[in-house]
Amino acid sequence: MLMKLSTRNSISSSLRVIQTSRFFSYVADEERVYASNSIIHPTAIVHPNALLGQGVSIGPFCSISSSAKLGNGCQLYPGSHVFGNTELGDSCTLMTGAVVGDDFPGCTVIGSNNAIGYHAVIGVKCQDLKYKPEDECFLEVGHNNDIREHTSIHRSSKSTDRTVIGDGNLIMGACHIAHDCKIGNNNIFANNTLLAGHVEVEDYVHTAGAAVVHQFCHLGSFSFLGGGSVVSQDVPKYMMVAGNRAELRGLNLVGLARRGFSIEEIRSLKTAYRKIFMCTDTTAVSFEEKLAQVEQHEGLIHIPAVRALLQSIRDSFAEDRRGICKYRSWNGC
Template identity: 80%
Template sequence: MLESKDVVVVPESTQSLPLFPFFCAPSLSLLLLLLSYAETNRVHTSTLTKPSLIHPTAAVHPDAVIGQGVSIGPFCSVGSSAKLGNGCRLYPGSHVSGSTELGDNCTLMTGAVVGDDYPGRTVIGSNNSIGYHAVIGVKPQDLKYKQEDECFLEVGDNNDIREHTSIHRSSKSTDRTVIGNGNLIMGSCHIAHDCKIGNNNIFANNTLLAGHVEVEDNVHTAGATVVHQFCHIGSYSFLGGGSVVTQDVPTYVMVAGERAELRGLNLVGLTRCGFSSAEIRNLRTAYRNLFMRVDANAGSLEERIAEVELHEELGHVPAVRAMLQSIRNSFAENRRGICKIRHWNAS
């Protein structure tokens, strides 16, 4: 995919033409003009099926690997160790540096920065969009990090990373910052070093994840959510706007508030994700037994978990068991426990 180094440099006489519309549908005569210009300037163009087109003001290192059909706009830069997959588009003023690889059909909007020249590597999958002035794959904001250490970022496929978002590499060579597939990361979000993000999550504007946070799949945060370092966010959970999450969020639940509290199940999210009415009914019963008991014999949380596990009906429901296991895991060694439980009374 990345072996082709065929490029066409746009002649100075065409600089006044709109860049990307011009790239998309050049006339035959204009294409011949470009190919003639490239041959005169000794640009390799042996594969003519889908040449890459580079604006003359762009700084593309001759050692960079450029796939077919790549469009590189004015005032962009591509470093010597960079690899751009087929069909990538770099809008004006975007930059790819360091040991960085972009998969096929990635788009960098104006001002986007991907990678840096520090030791390590940034790998971006296919079909990702990186928004205006986003900064992806730079060194971590961790005082323990030493500049001679390698640091890494791996991003999957089909992610929409919006404007002014920052995603940092790992803080040490033995770890990775990882982003999965199909995530929507809205404007001005921050994902710090060593975070692990799953698939199909939605982070609303100004969601801030500190270092080593783990987010599973199908999680939705509302705006201005803050997550403390080393927290775990379970699948299908919802974090309310302005929440400050300092402990783990179990699978399927909803939290909100300054020092976020459990506020019930994420019923809207579960319904939208295709959970059946029977599954949701069983989860609601289990949640009430775990967190809404008001009788004097309710026992400790551990005792209530065990009681639900042994329930003749609830104990055999996979979704219920997943929620119970998520809660248990949060009390393992080096974990932070779950968010505060709202206290209920009988009145």
């Protein structure tokens, strides 16, 4: 049953209400309208085919496209816009000037409880010259992400791929996530972190400000990128890198401790790291031999974190990967 509409004074004669199975859409051009606990400012432009959930708040000078879907409790601050085939989950917030979606083929799907900051641009056409405007392109964002001001996140460059953002990420101001990136969960990207196309980031990765990552690189879980790092090769799990070009600077010990790694796990990882990256002697053991030695070390290989580290390093040398960041060998094993 259609819920009752009321205004502070009178309902505009131009008000139209379209009932759907789950959503409601409203258009008003004079009075502020309260409907199903929703507020739509009269200066907002809401297409009659747009689908709006209950308790939606749309501020002044916003616009909603014909194929947009807004879940329950979404809030659009003044001057924010939802374009194209775009879906917002429940309780999403668009701050002033935020733009979500694009009129190009494809779609942008945003999960629940995401905050999109002032003048952020999410789900627009990629910056890849190989992209063809007639091709579908996609962006999928999970839940509980905080995407801060002036951030840009682009759709995929082709219909067979997707740009994907997981859950619980903090993406600070002026970051850029390019086409076809795959971002996991619970990552923190500090201001001005720039990810080129096809970058893959696992979980609990932390970048300091102004870090730059080359296309097709992989960042392993629990790794840390120092401020101003220029990363042109893979960063294995648990590692800390810094510099231009970025080099391995040891394990991310602070991050591992914060994430609850045990003393035994951290001690074993430190031993494995020393044997792989810091051991130099007169026998000139190759990098492959050092990996093999750790893989056969009875005291290390039974530790899951050590096995994950070794696998992350080996994966980086697969045919389609870029290898790992450079490292400096030090005397003493």
